[in-house]
Amino acid sequence: MKVKAIRVHKIGGPEVLTWEEVEIGEPSEGEIRIKNKAIGVNYVDIYYRTGLHQEPLPFVPGKEAVGVVSAVGPGVTGIEVGDVVGYADTPMGTYTEEQIIPATLAIPIPPSVDHITAASVLLKGMTTYVLVKQAFKIQAGHTVLVHAAAGGVGSLLCQWANALGATVIGTVSTQEKAIQAAEDGCHHVIIYTEEDFVAQVAEITSRKGVHVVYDAVGKDTFKGSMECLMPRGCMISYGQCSGRPDPVPVSDLASKSLILGRPGMRHYTATRDELLHAAGEVFAGVAAGVLRVRVNHVYPLHEAARAHADLEARRTSGSVVLLPAMPAADS
Known part of the structure; x- marks a missing residue:
């Protein structure tokens, strides 16, 4: 099947983020396919686009998203079509309408947390957890x-x-x-x-x-x-x-x-238990009101270049989110 995605064919400025069709198949053993509902934008996405971090070309950028499971591969247990899950840091490639990932990397999203909030806080929140409770334990x-x-x-x-x-x-x-x-x-x-x-x-x-x-x-x-x-x-x-x-x-x-x-988050969430514990700490913080998620900037996915330009120019604050399907404006 074909879906729309942002791809990078050459290293450069925001203009190299192109909106095009990509082919996506069925999930293999141990994999699931996710229909993305909200995609978090992080400064690390700019590092990859500009070549500061290396990724073979062409590639789909993005390291944070939340969506609904649209297909489940053989051997997957505990996850069903229709479940709301998120994924962060790995694998690369969240700037797309749908993506296939290993089921072991899927994080269940609590029903009390909406798609946009979850996509705004998952990678950033787990990074923060590592910074304040692992790399240096604030007291x-x-x-x-x-x-x-x-x-x-x-x-x-x-x-x-x-x-x-x-x-x-x-x-x-x-x-x-x-x-x-x-x-x-x-x-x-x-x-x-x-x-x-x-x-x-x-x-x-x-x-x-x-x-x-x-x-x-x-x-x-x-x-x-x-x-x-x-x-x-x-x-x-x-x-x-x-x-x-x-x-x-x-x-x-x-x-x-x-x-x-x-520190890098992936080294503190290398196992399934560590990943779910870190995510659980973040969602507990949100539920307790310790963490207030600021979703200050929302763009359509096809305008990812504008989001990158604003982020690089320091015109943003809080979280930046891309939506594959923008809600209809109030009439």
Whole structure:
């Protein structure tokens, strides 16, 4: 059968995202086919489109989606046609109307969570879970610095860190995003386009520094982030939207006994049990009101190029979602 999808035939800007027909077959042993209802957009999708991360051409981008099971392959148990499931990080290829995935990667979506919310929080939420409970375990009394505090992961990071009892410092680019970051649990918000965030963090912490920095910006903030850490602090780099950070000699960490980490969600959700536990933590946070999902931008799937352009230009905040079928406008 043929479905419509976004494909990348060459590395480049948003314009290389083309809307075309692709062939999709029946699920094989241990696989299911999903009719996507909502697709999450993540900055990592841009990394693949621009060649920062490698994927053989041509490819369908996307690492997060929620949909309804439309077919079940031989040997699959516990999943039926009509079930609502999500999938995140792997396999690549969610920018499509339908996709086939291994059944072991399907995550049941609670009935209380709608398709768009689930597609907005699954990958970002599990990433946040890894950041605050695995890569560095935030405890009450910690002081944390979150860059891009109004972004998809940043927003959830601020909320979860606040709920765990941390003092949260967030950096953003505009006053509008500063308001959102404060609403999401930032006790101190720094507009880095107007202020030196290193100097501001020093002032806020009385020059003690922070226990951990969560940095998804990369090159533009990395060096300053290291300066913000207290002795025995932890630098968690989980993205590089401004480019790869310059290399850091290991010996540079010794002056303050710092720890540097670059965690990837897939290594913390490698088994079925780990995957379902991480997703369960996220959905429990949503149900308890600890995590408020901000779906601030929704585009038709065929306008993925516009979504990418807006995300790269930092015109977005919160989550960005693509819909294969947009709801009809109110008359």
